Amino acid sequence: MxxxxxxxxxxxxxxxxxxxxxxxxxxxxxxxxxxxxxxxxxxxxxxxxHPDLLIQMSETLQQEQQEKQTRELKSAALAQQARIVKDNTIPVWGPADSPVMVVEFFDYQCIWCSRLAPELEKVMKANTNVRYYFMEWPVFGSRWPSSLLAAKTGLQVWKEKGADAYLKYHNGIYGTGMNEGRLTKEVIEKVSDNVQFSQKTIDSINVTLTKINDIATTAGLSGTPGIIVMPVNGATVNNTTVFAGMTEAENIQQAIKTAQGNK
Structure with a gap:
């Protein structure tokens, strides 16, 4: 046959x-x-x-299309690396001299981001030598105002209190389990310890949100969540991994190993 x-x-x-x-x-x-x-x-x-031949041909075509899309996402992500690393308005946690970076694009009201959050927490606890970038990308902001407010508040916490306070806020919001429009202003204020905005910081925060949106779309992401894992230096399509959607801790862990040069 x-x-x-x-x-x-x-x-x-x-x-x-x-x-x-x-x-x-x-x-x-x-x-x-x-x-x-x-x-x-x-x-x-x-x-x-032999109808099974048509199925085989369809599966082969789908695989080729998926591989092409993956290559394109990796190339686009590589092109955005310098912008991410050099932008000190983007929240980051982990050592500055880390050889590997993990970039998360998320929305606090995205249910899949909510499910990804504990998976990323596992990875962070197991890989404290990795540098994590938190890309506040409130794609549901026009549907749920709390999405945009939570993102802006996160960036305010980062500006005022630094990495540890930001990580506490980030995990705290997801820890409430309030997603898909259920998050309230009162909860956001409570988790953030009532951080206050000023016109100056709001203007700066809006600029950061615009830059993150541009990075995300230019990198080929169409929604949240999104994860990029790559070496800080010497990143290529072979040692870079892009997850355009929900994934689990073990997959991110393997991507970190790949970025480190391990199989």
Missing amino acids: KLKTALIASAISVLTFNMVYSQAGATTPVFTPEQEARIGEIAAEYMRA
């Missing part, structure tokens, strides 16, 4: 070449019109008799 499949595929390829060759204006096609028609009949008959 594999041999027949290969022969059919070869015939179709040659037939396609013949059609293109003819359209290009060549005077001597590989097959006559009658032969082309017969090859098409044979291929159709074979596929009807």
